[in-house]
Every structure is written in C-alpha cells, then in structure tokens.
Amino acid sequence: MPWFNAMTSFEDFYIACPCCSAWLIGKKTKADSVNQSVLYSDGMIINDLIPANPQKIVLCPACGYLFWLQPDACHNSISDSEKLTAYTWPSWRFFGCNLLDNNGRIALINHYWNALKLLRPISVEQEIIIRKSLLWAYNDLYRDADAWKFVDVVRGRINFFYWIISRKFSRKGRVLFESEKPRFETNLLRLIEILEQDANAEPAIIAEFYRELGDFRMAAQFLSKIVRRTHFINLLNSQIQLGDKSVFKVAG
Ligand SMILES: [Zn+2]
Numbered sequence: 001m002p003w004f005n006a007m008t009s010f011e012d013f014y015i016a017c018p019c020c021s022a023w024l025i026g027k028k029t030k031a032d033s034v035n036q037s038v039l040y041s042d043g044m045i046i047n048d049l050i051p052a053n054p055q056k057i058v059l060c061p062a063c064g065y066l067f068w069l070q071p072d073a074c075h076n077s078i079s080d081s082e083k084l085t086a087y088t089w090p091s092w093r094f095f096g097c098n099l100l101d102n103n104g105r106i107a108l109i110n111h112y113w114n115a116l117k118l119l120r121p122i123s124v125e126q127e128i129i130i131r132k133s134l135l136w137a138y139n140d141l142y143r144d145a146d147a148w149k150f151v152d153v154v155r156g157r158i159n160f161f162y163w164i165i166s167r168k169f170s171r172k173g174r175v176l177f178e179s180e181k182p183r184f185e186t187n188l189l190r191l192i193e194i195l196e197q198d199a200n201a202e203p204a205i206i207a208e209f210y211r212e213l214g215d216f217r218m219a220a221q222f223l224s225k226i227v228r229r230t231h232f233i234n235l236l237n238s239q240i241q242l243g244d245k246s247v248f249k250v251a252g
Pocket residue numbers: 017018019020021022060061062063064065
C-alpha cells in the first residue's frame with residue numbers, strides 16, 4: 001500500500017534539539033489537501049494513509065536525547081546553511097522506525113515504553129499522550145490487516161502476489177499483537193485507571209478501552225451512561241454485543 005498519496009501536500013517546519021541544537025526538519029499536512037480522513041475506534045485518525053495525530057515526543061537523531069515537542073519550538077524557516085546539516089523527517093519521525101515493517105512497528109512500541117520510563121517528571125496529561133500512542137502502535141500491528149481481500153484480486157484491484165505478501169505480513173502482525181498481549185493489557189488498564197479518576201473523561205472512550213481489553217460487561221456499563229446515540233456509539237454497542245475486541249473503522 002503506498003504510504004504517501006500524491007494529492008497530499010506538506011509544508012516544512014524546523015525544530016532545534018534542546019540538548020545538542022541540531023536542526024530537525026518536520027513536515028505537516030496542509031489541511032486543505034486532505035482527500036480522505038479515516039477515524040478508528042481507538043481515536044487514531046489517518047489522512048490519506050498518513051497518521052494525522054501529531055508526534056509529541058522526539059528522539060534526537062544526532063544525540064539520542066528524548067524530549068517533548070513544544071509547539072513554540074517549531075520554526076517556519078532556518079538559514080540555507082542550517083538546512084544543509086539538518087536531519088530529515090524520516091530520521092526522527094516515529095523515532096526513525098519503518099512502520100511498513102512489523103519489526104519497525106514493534107520497535108515503535110518499545111520506544112513508547114522507554115519514553116514512559118525516561119521522561120520524568122511526567123504529568124497525567126503527558127502519560128495519557130504516551131499511553132494512547134502506545135495503544136495506537138499496538139493496534140497498528142493489525143489495523144489495516146483486512147484492507148485487501150481475495151475479491152480485490154478477482155476484481156483486479158491488486159496483484160495476486162501483492163495480496164499473498166500482504167496477507168503474510170498481516171498474519172505476522174496478528175501473531176506479534178497476540179504475543180504482546182500482557183503489555184498491551186497493562187497499558188490499557190493504566191489508561192482506564194487514569195480516565196476513571198478524571199470527571200471530564202468521556203464514558204465512550206472508557207467503554208472502548210474496556211471493550212479492547214475484552215471486559216464487555218464494564219464496556220456495556222460505561223456505554224449505558226451515554227444518553228446521546230451517535231454513529232460511533234451505535235457501532236461500539238454492536239461490537240460489545242458481538243464480543244469483538246478488535247479496533248474498528250468508525251468513518252472514512
Ligand atoms: Zn540532539
């Protein structure tokens with residue numbers, strides 16, 4: 001699957017590492033260039049196959065320093081000479097992990113676990129950011145697993161050999177997800193614990209996290225607190241009734 005859609009356009013921004021002052025080049029999507037936005041039940045948004053949720057933690061590719069990306073640290077331009085030595089986006093985006101590879105996806109998960117240990121002190125909001133990123137990274141192991149079906153080969157949408165490779169890749173991702181289950185659950189339980197102490201937390205999100213944990217009784221209990229029925233709530237309810245804990249596509 002192509003990672004970049006030709007229709008999406010980007011603009012550059014620049015950040016300086018707070019430790020070694022190296023310049024890092026980042027890219028952000030121009031909002032008006034997005035054609036298709038996909039929302040998943042875990043809150044992840046993908047615009048034209050590119051994750052839209054902004055990266056908040058950066059591992060400096062020059063010195064290995066891990067830091068929170070503050071919005072005011074982003075510059076719109078730097079000098080041409082600084083651009084010559086600046087680090088490219090792929091060198092630090094998602095900690096440099098290749099998310100088109102299952103090993104890269106596991107590496108991203110490990111980076112988030114390390115961030116939880118290394119970034120101290122940490123506020124509740126920051127812990128939520130890391131743990132949600134961790135949840136998305138886990139779900140990424142199988143999120144697009146059903147993207148291509150055999151019928152797509154029959155209809156000529158994809159090449160047969162590409163379909164075989166993609167199916168093998170997806171199955172490996174599922175196996176890795178299952179092998180990571182204890183840590184996946186530890187993360188979800190902590191997220192739920194934090195959100196249950198927050199009076200402003202949305203019951204739908206807590207219900208979704210309980211569902212992904214496989215605790216359908218608690219998921220239904222939180223869902224029953226919601227009066228207003230939306231498309232998402234209806235879908236969530238049917239997945240809970242089915243006893244399905246996989247992440248699902250809400251819209252797009
Ligand atoms: Zn640095």
